Amino acid sequence: MKNREITLHINGEEYRLNVAVNRTLLDVLRDELGMTETKYGCGTGECGACTVLVEGKEVNSCLTLAATMDGKRITTVAGRADFGRLDHIQQAFVDEAAIQCGYCTPGMVMKTASLLAKNPDPSEAEIRHALEGNICRCTGYEKIVKAVKKAAATMPGRAAAVEPCKEVVQ
Amino acid sequence: MSSRILPDFDLLLPQSVAEAVELLSTHRDRITVMAGGTDVMVAMKFAQSPAQLMSLENVPGLAYVLFDPEKGLRIGAKATVADLLAQAEVKRHYRALWHAAQTFATGQVRNTATVLGNLLRASPAGDCSCAIYAIGGVVVLQGSSGRREVDIDDFWLSYGVTARRPDELAVELILPPPAAGSRSAFKRMTRVSEDLAKLNVAVRLEMSGNTCIDARLAMGCVAPTPLRLTRTETLLKGRELTAEVLQRVAASVQWEISPIDDKRSTAEYRKQVSGVLLKRAIQEACGAA
Numbered sequence: 001m002k003n004r005e006i007t008l009h010i011n012g013e014e015y016r017l018n019v020a021v022n023r024t025l026l027d028v029l030r031d032e033l034g035m036t037e038t039k040y041g042c043g044t045g046e047c048g049a050c051t052v053l054v055e056g057k058e059v060n061s062c063l064t065l066a067a068t069m070d071g072k073r074i075t076t077v078a079g080r081a082d083f084g085r086l087d088h089i090q091q092a093f094v095d096e097a098a099i100q101c102g103y104c105t106p107g108m109v110m111k112t113a114s115l116l117a118k119n120p121d122p123s124e125a126e127i128r129h130a131l132e133g134n135i136c137r138c139t140g141y142e143k144i145v146k147a148v149k150k151a152a153a154t155m156p157g158r159a160a161a162v163e164p165c166k167e168v169v170q
Numbered sequence: 171m172s173s174r175i176l177p178d179f180d181l182l183l184p185q186s187v188a189e190a191v192e193l194l195s196t197h198r199d200r201i202t203v204m205a206g207g208t209d210v211m212v213a214m215k216f217a218q219s220p221a222q223l224m225s226l227e228n229v230p231g232l233a234y235v236l237f238d239p240e241k242g243l244r245i246g247a248k249a250t251v252a253d254l255l256a257q258a259e260v261k262r263h264y265r266a267l268w269h270a271a272q273t274f275a276t277g278q279v280r281n282t283a284t285v286l287g288n289l290l291r292a293s294p295a296g297d298c299s300c301a302i303y304a305i306g307g308v309v310v311l312q313g314s315s316g317r318r319e320v321d322i323d324d325f326w327l328s329y330g331v332t333a334r335r336p337d338e339l340a341v342e343l344i345l346p347p348p349a350a351g352s353r354s355a356f357k358r359m360t361r362v363s364e365d366l367a368k369l370n371v372a373v374r375l376e377m378s379g380n381t382c383i384d385a386r387l388a389m390g391c392v393a394p395t396p397l398r399l400t401r402t403e404t405l406l407k408g409r410e411l412t413a414e415v416l417q418r419v420a421a422s423v424q425w426e427i428s429p430i431d432d433k434r435s436t437a438e439y440r441k442q443v444s445g446v447l448l449k450r451a452i453q454e455a456c457g458a459a
């Protein structure tokens with residue numbers, strides 16, 4: 001097949017699409033749906049600017065074929081804000097000035113969301129290990145690490161957080 | 171070709187292993203199989219233009235990592251590197267593989283990349299491949315005339331080429347059950363953590379006290395495929411692991427490898443450090459008893 005009818009659930013909304021099979025999820029989000037909050041950096045899985053959550057797991061949308069995503073739940077950085085109100089992770093990035101040009105920020109926020117869902121209280125080493133797939137050309141990472149710590153500290157309902165999972169970083 | 175645009179291809183989405191095998195036997199060499207796609211997608215952006223791409227996305231029942239103390243570890247063709255890390259038994263009994271999975275790429279790539287895809291890519295730099303080579307195991311291939319098992323020792327034929335026939339789908343990998351006194355370790359050197367290794371090494375030792383009964387040593391980025399250091403292994407077998415033995419083992423490695431200069435490192439450097447890295451992996455395996 002050269003085209004496929006798919007349904008995507010993006011940030012809680014359902015989209016029925018007819019996509020060319022050689023389009024990446026990133027292309028479909030940006031070019032077909034106009035959701036330009038997810039960024040294109042390298043196209044080869046190295047920079048993390050295109051990070052979105054698929055069924056709650058972070059993936060590089062530049063390496064994902066849209067046609068294979070039928071029925072999947074996708075979250076982009078815009079899906080974290082509630083009617084324009086930033087969530088605690090986005091707010092932590094603003095508060096800690098962890099943004100300069102902002103190009104890496106959508107990916108950083110999504111990666112942070114996935115990290116904190118698994119590990120609500122990460123150590124600095126765990127934060128740095130988690131962020132290794134997200135490149136920032138501006139900040140030098142210090143402020144980003146601080147923002148992730150702040151996001152962890154300000155996570156709503158911290159006590160009810162799911163399955164702490166501590167990977168040993170060596 | 172660019173990092174942005176994919177070539178034109180026909181997408182095949184089989185709904186079962188049987189259908190996938192049927193498609194493979196009908197179209198043979200024209201099909202590229204895609205599991206996680208972390209290698210295939212990049213290759214399509216820069217080099218490859220398959221006529222047909224067969225995604226395993228809709229094939230059910232292959233995303234398992236199953237441990238049985240008697241039978242070993244079974245890893246299905248759709249199990250990701252992240253799936254391995256989620257299994258406590260992998261960390262406990264297959265330390266080298268767990269460590270390879272842990273240092274593998276990035277969180278995003280680990281969520282997508284499959285363990286079997288790493289074997290089938292047949293790259294000399296594959297991290298899971300290196301660990302699995304040291305641990306030992308068999309790849310289960312299913313073709314139009316049935317299933318067969320290929321020992322990992324016979325799996326890689328040359329750069330990018332495996333023993334898989336064009337009509338076969340790799341369905342699972344089986345690792346041996348953990349034996350008493352068996353231990354393993356993995357080490358790799360990279361430029362930056364998300365990059366491929368410039369050198370990796372994995373060891374599996376069967377120990378009795380401080381004496382090595384048996385050893386499997388594997389090294390990556392030093393030959394066209396992952397390499398077993400069979401001559402160096404003989405220097406370990408039956409020996410007590412004294413400082414002198416380890417020194418001899420480290421010195422022997424450079425005579426067994428044939429690294430090249432590439433963008434990640436030089437042949438000279440790889441020769442210099444290979445013995446040291448192997449020695450450290452052996453020490454780590456013994457320390458992590």
Ligand SMILES: Cc1cc2nc3c(=O)[nH]c(=O)nc-3n(C[C@H](O)[C@H](O)[C@H](O)COP(=O)(O)OP(=O)(O)OC[C@H]3O[C@@H](n4cnc5c(N)ncnc54)[C@H](O)[C@@H]3O)c2cc1C
Pocket residue numbers: 044045046202203204205206207208209210211212247273274275276279282283284285286287288289290291295296297298299334338339340341364365366367
């Ligand atoms: C940013 C980035 C970082 C990376 N870092 C690392 C790293 O640190 N270490 C490392 O080892 N690798 C790394 N890789 C390479 C890649 O992620 C791995 O080789 C991965 O394991 C491939 O798995 P996959 O499921 O994505 O394979 P795919 O891309 O889907 O396939 C890989 C190959 O296997 C074949 N194949 C896959 N499944 C089957 C099957 N069931 N039957 C028959 N053929 C099959 C495909 O046709 C293809 O030739 C990296 C890649 C990227 C993009």
Ligand code: FES
Pocket residue numbers: 039040041042043044045046047048049050051060061062063
């Ligand atoms: S654009 Fe996807 S990782 Fe860089």
Ligand code: FES
Pocket residue numbers: 098099100101102103104105135136137138139
């Ligand atoms: S803020 Fe510019 S790339 Fe991170």
